Amino acid sequence: MFFNTVGRFWKKLLLWTLIWGLVYSAALAGIVLYFGRDLPSLEQLERFRPKLATLIYDSEGKVVKELAEERRVSVPFDQIPEEFFDALLAVEDREFYHHNGVNFLAIVRAALANISAGRIVEGASTVTQQLARNLFLSFKVSLSRKIREALTAIRIERAYTKEEILEMYANQVYFGRGAWGIQAAARTYFDKDAEDLTLEECALLVWLLRSPNRYPALLQLNPEVALRRRNIVLDKMVDFGAISRERAEEAKARPLGLHTALGKVGEAPYFVEYVRQYLMEKYGSDMVYKGGLRVYTTLNTTLQGLAEKFLLEQLAKLQAESPYPDSIPVQGALVALETHTGHILAMVGGRDFEESQFNRAVQALRQPGSAFKPIIYAAAVDNGWRTIDTLLDVPITLPMPDGTVWRPENYDHTFLGPITLREAIKKSRNLATIRLLMDIQPQTVIPYARQMGITSPLRPVYSMALGTNEVTLLELTAAYCTFPNGGVWVEPTAVLRVEDREGRVLEEREHGEEREALSPETAAVMVSLLESVMEPGGTGYGARKWYGFKRPAGGKTGTTGNFADAWFIGFTPQIACGVWVGYDQKLSLGPRKAGAAVALPVWARFMKAAHDTLGLPVVDFRMPPTVVQLDLCAETMKIATPYCPKVIHEVFKPGTEPTETCDLHRPGPGRRPAPSRRGKIEF
Known part of the structure; x- marks a missing residue:
């Protein structure tokens, strides 16, 4: 009887155990099916590609800008210091190598600690769970998200090795200040690559991970607190057995060592924006901001620094003399090109990129004044005019289509009478140039301008001789390159090579499109004429007299009516440079603020410093044997x-x-x- 009773008890217990086991299994399966229906599949996990920043490099291979929704540069496991992973696991997941994505003991331990404290004092998410949250889930705190997080973590553990999980984590997580991944963090906080991080720097970055939106502010607002928190991470590494107490104390004695230039706009912002617009047009937003492109450019950061220095100094001086309030700033632009390749070496599009992203080197259409005259003279020389031929520099009256009369004048309101072609361009005589244009006709000039890269609208009118057709600084500077380049126009180029995230070359070039715009003989005559401008009596002589620029060079000043625009564009055999100064509102710069007084000083100082800094040899222009x-x-x-x-x-x-x-x-x-x-x- 007793044994029968005991037997029935065990049968019932076994039956109920089976029933509850089935119920539990069904419930668990239901939970997995319900919460797992929107989770990434194993195949999706295996082919996951993180968003990567596009890197823009200068001509020396230095990164000047990252373009990204999430500023991230992926680095392999062997380029991440072991100390970073030691610090991470010491703080976040000491059982990392002993769980399958979820640490159930840690969950129980954290629950007891939080109940005992009456508040959240300890978390239980593993590194793999945190990775799952960063990759595929939201950061909203809820039971549903925690279940999805755990399920995704288990799937990640099945798809990747522990080493791969750590690598993905280090490249994926947010460190604050726009830095996603350890490479971006190393650059942002310490201005170095991830592989060069020290022990104490790794400890600081791991501390930032606890609250990347709040903690970075403490680095500057309360560095003592940041130092103390970093040192706590070092102590935890000792407890974890990752480092010795002696090594931890040595690291504690070191300062935070933060990079001092956090948050700056970046080098060459106008050039970078010019490149970004090119990339956006060719590759689209997803590739530019998520695709991890590597873009190798023509930018010479040394020359860029010189360009910014000399232009901004001149603009500050002019602003101090301006009759207008600071809310109407004097603006300017500078572009420097390598004459035979068209490489854009430096570009400044305004006085302050943060205040105005409008690039006056490439977007502003302005009247060039006499800076357009070399194109007219080139057309004349190509059509038989000689440097010694005579032009009349005397008053002229021209009837206009509307019945009015146009009486143009020279800059100085004087007349020289009969002068040679050389004297006319050397001294920038308007009336002589108008007569030259009347002889060859405006319709003859426009095809030459087009061949020399001028794409802006051009009206075939006699006022073309005074530079009334608006052009951009970049296109006119590139047109001047045609002269020292033997008559060959080369398209200005900023991008030399683009690679995808795997290093495959998407495009590559040594220079832009090129074509013969002038005969070599015409180009040589034009070089000779523009060299005259730099000699005594020429409008560009100030570069030699006042700024000591003695190299072989040619150039031309430009000034528009009421002194609204001041230009100087000139070249050596190696570099061409164009400078424009004016107001966006086309206001007057002031009496006698002509190209020679306003733009020439910037050009001369930049060109002298550029050639000297680069150590370029002094060479003469090539003269064709013909x-x-x-x-x-x-x-x-x-x-x-x-x-x-x-x-x-x-x-x-x-x-x-x-x-x-x-x-x-x-x-x-x-x-x-x-x-x-x-x-x-x-x-």
């Missing part, structure tokens, strides 16, 4: 004889040179040869 070079009598413009008192050296396209010898200065009674031609003038 160009005819002659010594001429300055009075008759015929081939000089030993008796000519003043001789000039001139250049000609083949077939256009003088063939007659000077017949004014000949041997005769009492006449002697001019003494060693001391009056010789070379242009």
Whole structure:
């Protein structure tokens, strides 16, 4: 009887155990099915690709900017210090290598501790659970999220090794101040790569992970608290057995060692934005902000620093003299190109990128004034005009289509009468240039401008001679490169190579599109003419007289009506540089604030410093062997004889040179040869 009763008891117990086991299993299966229906599959986990920042490099391979929704650069496990993982596990997950994604003992322990304290004092999420939360889930605190987090963590553990999980975690988590992943954090807080982080730096970063939106502020507001919290992490590493007490004390004695330039806009912001717009147009937003592109550019950060320094100093000086309030700032732009490749070496698009992202080097259409004249003269030379041909610099009256009369003037309101083509451009004579344009006609000039890279709208009017058609600084500076480049125009280029996140090359070039815009002979004559501008009597002579720029160079000033725009564009055999200064509102810079007074100083200081800093050799412009070079009598413009008192050296396209010898200065009674031609003038 007794044994029958006992037997029935065990049968019932077994039956109920089976029933409750089935109920528990069904409930568990239901929970898994319910909460797991929207979770990533094993296949999704295995092919997960994190959002990566696009890196923009300068010409020396230095990162100048990261573009990202989440500023992140992925680094492999072996480039992350072991001390970082030791600190992480000591603080967050000491049983990491002994659980399958969820630490049930830690859950019980945390629950008891929190109940005892009456508040949340201890968490139980494993590193894998935190990774699951960062990758696929929200940060909203709820039972539902915790269940999904645990299920996802278990799936992650099945898909990846422990080492891979740690690598993903280090590259995924947020460290504050826009830094996602340990590489971005190392750059943000210590200005170094992740692999170079020290023990105490790793400890600080692990502390920041506890509250990345609040703790970074303490680094500057209350560094003593930050130091104390970092040292607590070091103590936990000792307790964990990761480091010795002696090593921890040595690390504690070191300061925070934070990077001092946190939060700056970044180097070359206008150039970077120019590159970003190019990338957006070609690759789209997802690739630029999530795809981890590596973009290698032409930027020379040394020259960029010089460009910003000299331009901003000049703008500050002009602002101090301005009759307008500081709310109407004087603006400016500078662009420097390598003449034979079109590489953009430096670009400044305004005085303050944070205040105005409008890039005045590439987006602002402004009247160039006389800075446009070289294109007109190039068209004239290519159509048979010679440097020694005569133009009339006298008053002119032109009827307009609306019945009015246009009476243009020279800058200084004077007239020189008959002058040579060389003198006309050297002294920037408006009236002589208008007569030159009347001879060749505006319709002739426009195709030359197009071949030289001018894409802005151009009206075929006589006021073109005064630079009334608006252009951008970049396109006009690139047009000037055509002259020292033997007549070949090269498209300005900022991007040389783009790679995807795996290192596959998406595009690569040595330079931009190029085409022959002028014959080599015409280009050489134009170089000679623009060299005259830099000589005594020329509008660009101040670069040599006041700023000590002695290298072979050519250039041209530009000033518009009412002194609203001031330009100087010039070149050496190696570098071309353009400078523009003015107000966005097209207000007057002030009396006598012409290109030579306002833009030329920036150009001269930059070009001198750029060539000297780079150690560029002093070289002459290349002269094609087909160009005819002659010594001429300055009075008759015929081939000089030993008796000519003043001789000039001139250049000609083949077939256009003088063939007659000077017949004014000949041997005769009492006449002697001019003494060693001391009056010789070379242009």
